[in-house]
Amino acid sequence: MKLNRFQKILLWLIGISLSLSLILNVVSVTTPFSEISRQGYNVFSMLKYSLIDYPVTTVTDFFTSFSRLWQVRQENDLLRTQVDQIASLQGQLAEAERQIEELKQIADLKTIVSDYDLIPSTVLSRTQEAWNNLLTIDVGSADGVGLNYAVITPKGLVGKVTKVNEHTSTVKLITAEDGLNKVSVKIEIDEGKTVDAILVRYDSNEQAFVMQLLTSGATVTEEMRVVTSGMGGVFPSGLLVGTVSKVEELSNAVGMNIYVRPSADFQSFNYVCVVRRQGASQ
Incomplete structure (x- = not known):
């Protein structure tokens, strides 16, 4: 070797x-x-x-x-x-x-919530491009979901169903800034006394809804609760929307802009409930 x-x-x-x-x-x-x-x-x-x-x-x-x-x-x-x-x-x-x-x-x-049937669901997708506009949930017509059904989290209203498939649905959020998402609401002025108003749009800069009164002469102050009125025929009455965060008098002294801070956390939720009136057809 x-x-x-x-x-x-x-x-x-x-x-x-x-x-x-x-x-x-x-x-x-x-x-x-x-x-x-x-x-x-x-x-x-x-x-x-x-x-x-x-x-x-x-x-x-x-x-x-x-x-x-x-x-x-x-x-x-x-x-x-x-x-x-x-x-x-x-x-x-x-x-x-x-x-x-x-x-x-x-x-x-x-x-x-005993006045409505609630259909629990999980958020399947929510793209960054449509973060404030749309999301998809894992329930559909097979689960009893219908068009224009309200969608809520435990903290409040977040949107409505705009498209229904057999096992999934598309939800349009009330924070969408297309100007086509008006919600009939009422402000709880005192115990047993409310004032009708409408959510006109969502202001992303203020991170609040812009609300206009439908009646004059009411005194609105910060931290008053705002709930759905049911007058629009889409959202059931009594769903929590948020609280008044700011009241601005308009320069022409004819009216005012009222900002409503959402009660729901639109940046972080994985589970929602679809609201169906009891007795509604499935």
Whole structure:
């Protein structure tokens, strides 16, 4: 077998080491020691340490330290990966807890709202381009959904059904800014007293609905509740829309702009209920 250069050097070093060891052992057992033999023994010992023992020990320590360092690095990489996974799992857990809470609110809503049949559903899609306009839910005609049925979350009204398929439906949100989404509402002035109004449009800058009164002489103040009146024939009466956030007198002193802050969080919901009047055909 042909040896490479490294193997030849290694065999040469081993041969020198064995030769020195043999000579030193012979010298060490020779008695009595003469001064020359002592000096020779010391020289051979020094050569053996310098050429064999120290280099071998140094190389061995280096590879041992390198092996430990590599092991520590692998452990650190593993710990770093586990920390990243923990952060991801914490985010998933928080989202799961939020969805569970939302489902609990939907269940409570079905108990509270007894005047209507509620069809619970999950939001399937809501594109960024139509974020404030449209979304798709996972119930359709097979589940009893019909056109123009109101859609709510536990916090309030969010839209109406505009397209129905067998197992899915399209919902137009009341935050759509096309000017074709008017909602008949009433403002709760005092206990048992309301004023009729209409939601004209959604103002994305104010993040509120612009509302106009249908009657004059009423005093409207901030934080008054606004609910659907049922007068438009689309949305049932009594669904919460929001609260008055700002009242502006018009420059011509003829009327006022009233802004209504939505009660529903339009930026974050995964579950909704379709509202169907009891007795409506399925």
